[in-house]
Amino acid sequence: MKDVREALSVARNSEGRMVKRPLSPHLQVYRPQITSFTSIMHRASGVALSVGTLLMTWWLVAAATSEDAFATAQWFIGSPIGLLLLFGWTLALVYHFINGIRHLAWDAGVGFEAPQYRHTGYATLIGTVGVTLLLWLVGLVIW
């Protein structure tokens, strides 16, 4: 027995034998649910957006450096890889934005009942796809 956390993870199983309990829910044994899926995606989109800030930093630094540097950044963003990254960034941003508001509502004690958090979960997914496509439609028309 090394520390308190280990001490607290000891319990009896259904046969009365002392066992060490698993530390946390293991993703692979649970059926995916809308709640767990939206939660995992919130974290994944957050990490993706963190990578995306590199693009934003490049864009701002290039604009402040020279016309050539800015042209290079604009060329990259307009290239197939750049557009793919930008599309992924839009998707991640819209999702993290909508689901983030869902989280803030929960923190305020709103929408935390069983039918509500399922409905808002599906609404978040549908809204993400809809808003992302709308933004790109507007973007392509402007461009």
Next chain:
Amino acid sequence: MAEANKSLRVDVMRSQLGRVRGLGAAKSGVGHWWGQRLSALALIPLSLWFVASVLHLLGASHDAMLAWANGPVTIVLLICLVLATFYHLQLGLQVVIEDYIHQDAARLALLIAIKGAAVVLALACIVSVLRIGL
């Protein structure tokens, strides 16, 4: 049943309060929690404004970009966006690292790298914004 497995006996000498504290609650988590929520709140209007600006500037020339980024309102909004973004980002990545990296040395190294990178990138953005706008 008591003699079932003596090697797993709980023999940690610790008060109930100490055991609760050992779980990690009520130390500095509240500050992290509030920081994440308040920066999220700030990012709602700021990111809406930024997305609208990016749409407006699609395929823009260097001159058009400089013209947009000129002026106190845009400068202040951009700096607010950069500060809230990188502050929120490093708080979020900190939790991800703490959850998945169990080796002490690797975890500490990654936390320092992420927080350092957030400061450097935020400064790069802010200096660029000021250089364009001022």
